[in-house]
Amino acid sequence: MGKHILVQRKGRAHKPFTILATRRRQAIKHRRLPDKKTLKGKIIDLVHESARGTPLAEILYEDGVRRFELPPEGIAVGDIIEIGDKVPLKVGNTMKLRNIEDGAIVYNIELHPGDGGRFVRGSGTFATIVSRAKGQVNISLPSGEMKSFDKDCRATIGVVSGGGRLMKPLMKAGNAFYLHRAKGRKHWPRVRSNMMNAVSHPFGGGYKAKRPKTTSRNAPPGRKVGLIAARRTGTRKK
Numbered sequence: 001m002g003k004h005i006l007v008q009r010k011g012r013a014h015k016p017f018t019i020l021a022t023r024r025r026q027a028i029k030h031r032r033l034p035d036k037k038t039l040k041g042k043i044i045d046l047v048h049e050s051a052r053g054t055p056l057a058e059i060l061y062e063d064g065v066r067r068f069e070l071p072p073e074g075i076a077v078g079d080i081i082e083i084g085d086k087v088p089l090k091v092g093n094t095m096k097l098r099n100i101e102d103g104a105i106v107y108n109i110e111l112h113p114g115d116g117g118r119f120v121r122g123s124g125t126f127a128t129i130v131s132r133a134k135g136q137v138n139i140s141l142p143s144g145e146m147k148s149f150d151k152d153c154r155a156t157i158g159v160v161s162g163g164g165r166l167m168k169p170l171m172k173a174g175n176a177f178y179l180h181r182a183k184g185r186k187h188w189p190r191v192r193s194n195m196m197n198a199v200s201h202p203f204g205g206g207y208k209a210k211r212p213k214t215t216s217r218n219a220p221p222g223r224k225v226g227l228i229a230a231r232r233t234g235t236r237k238k
Helices: 006-010 173-182
Strands: 039-047 057-063 066-069 080-083 094-098 105-107 127-133 136-140 146-150 155-159
Touching: 039 066, 080 094
Parallel strands: none
Antiparallel strands: 039 057, 039 080, 057 066, 094 155, 105 127, 105 155, 127 136, 136 146
């Protein structure tokens, strides 16, 4: 009888390869508010969430609601943040792009008004507002790409906290193992395909056994590895 190889099992939502959603505290999004309303909140704690590089700020709003948000660098427990249309241009405050001046540094930018934030959410990242025209705001993203957003999209002032965390060395393989494990059950270390058993990869099995690395465009999942529909292989001759 046949057996699903590792590549196929990873794509079928089997238990060993699923993400532990119970470790997540909350979906991190901008809080929805009616237009022309301003709300203040106090940071009561800074907590860690598994598989997230930046810490989370637990905020108690003046209406009694507790939520987790992405905190900016330089913020501390006890600080007050504000969200709304007419709030001061202060680190940690959230407002629409139409109310943020050019040259300001922002993060957690909405792609569409009200979606809660899609862009610039990684630790230590920030974007810069460059210009605006015809109802659009042009923003320079961390990758250097220039992207236009609607003026009614919201963003938070500042730089995402947790920057520089990758500069700390892992020191041992065990730390790297648990780091990859927390991030969606990623497999580490990654074994070469030709060193695997035949049940784990199409290139595996056999002592010094070689098989072509080219495969058909119409190959099924699991078999479609290597050079997909390659026109040629090998090094070019001069």
